Amino acid sequence: MCKDLRGLMKLWFKRIIVALLVIFVGLQFIPVNQTNPPERGQPPAPPAVLTVLRRACYDCHSNETVWPWYSRIAPASLLLANDVNEGRKEVNFSTWENYDEQRRRRKFREIAKEVDRDSMPPVYFVLLHPEAKLSAADRELVIKWAQRH
Numbered sequence: 728m729c730k731d732l733r734g735l736m737k738l739w740f741k742r743i744i745v746a747l748l749v750i751f752v753g754l755q756f757i758p759v760n761q762t763n764p765p766e767r768g769q770p771p772a773p774p775a776v777l778t779v780l781r782r783a784c785y786d787c788h789s790n791e792t793v794w795p796w797y798s799r800i801a802p803a804s805l806l807l808a809n810d811v812n813e814g815r816k817e818v819n820f821s822t823w824e825n826y827d828e829q830r831r832r833r834k835f836r837e838i839a840k841e842v843d844r845d846s847m848p849p850v851y852f853v854l855l856h857p858e859a860k861l862s863a864a865d866r867e868l869v870i871k872w873a874q875r876h
Contacts, residue, residue, distance in 0.1 A: 751801070759804045761811075764790045770823040776872045780820060783848050783859040787814030790821035795855075810852075832876065839873035842866050 767790060769777060785791050787810055798807045818834050826834065841847040842861065853860045861869070 755801050757801060757805065759801075759808045761792075761794045761798060761804070761808055763792055764821070766790055766821050768821050768824045770820050771876075772872055776868055779861070779865045779869055783861055783865070785820060786856070786859075787811050787848075787852070788818050788820055790815070790819065835873045835876040839870045842869045842873070 770780070772780065780788075781791075786793055792811050794807070797803045818838070823831070838847075843866070845861075845866070848856075848859045848861070
């Protein structure tokens with residue numbers, strides 16, 4: 728009886744592995760838009776603030792996304808494209824000049840709040856991009872800049 732149970736478990740294990748492989752291969756055929764629109768711009772910020780924003784924020788919050796090699800492999804491609812699309816929808820520094828004054832003020836408040844909470848950049852992004860981690864000085868610089876507006 729025990730041998731039959733082991734044999735059955737091995738069979739199901741193999742079936743699960745094959746199913747996961749089929750799903751993985753199938754995911755590779757889902758098209759993912761990983762383009763950077765041509766529009767370029769930047770918020771009104773001093774060079775020190777722009778340096779921090781470019782290092783820690785622009786990959787998701789601008790049209791200057793650097794798409795890493797793993798962004799071409801599903802499911803990472805799907806997750807990254809979704810994060811970039813959501814980030815650009817929330818605030819896009821490349822289209823900052825197109826925002827009306829009310830929206831800019833709101834975005835400045837949100838930036839200060841998110842950076843102060845240490846919510847941005849997200850932990851999972853920093854794990855893959857340690858250079859994006861904001862130091863205490865970086866955070867203070869961005870928060871003060873955002874609060875001045």
